[in-house]
Amino acid sequence: xxxxxxxxxxxxxxxxxxxxxxxxxxxxxxxxxxxxxxxxxxxxxxxxxxxxxxxxxxxxxxxxxxxxxxxxxxxxxxxxxxxxxxxxxxxx
Numbered sequence: 001x002x003x004x005x006x007x008x009x010x011x012x013x014x015x016x017x018x019x020x021x022x023x024x025x026x027x028x029x030x031x032x033x034x035x036x037x038x039x040x041x042x043x044x045x046x047x048x049x050x051x052x053x054x055x056x057x058x059x060x061x062x063x064x065x066x067x068x069x070x071x072x073x074x075x076x077x078x079x080x081x082x083x084x085x086x087x088x089x090x091x092x
């Protein structure tokens with residue numbers, strides 16, 4: 001079942017992050033699955049205690065709202081052309 005085929009009544013349970021290195025034939029170099037409650041806790045802690053997170057140009061509240069609303073699918077895709085890497089973040 002793809003992320004888009006997931007039942008609309010199901011709450012997302014997992015946040016997935018994948019980093020693909022294009023110099024290594026597009027193979028994932030990082031592949032993380034994290035339960036949504038852990039993600040929510042981590043976001044709150046990072047915003048409160050990490051000075052680096054306060055300076056990042058990311059709308060953390062919008063991301064938290066998407067997760068809380070039960071949205072599934074891709075949240076973010078970042079293509080770093082200088083490092084030849086792609087970062088994908090989605091919930092399922």
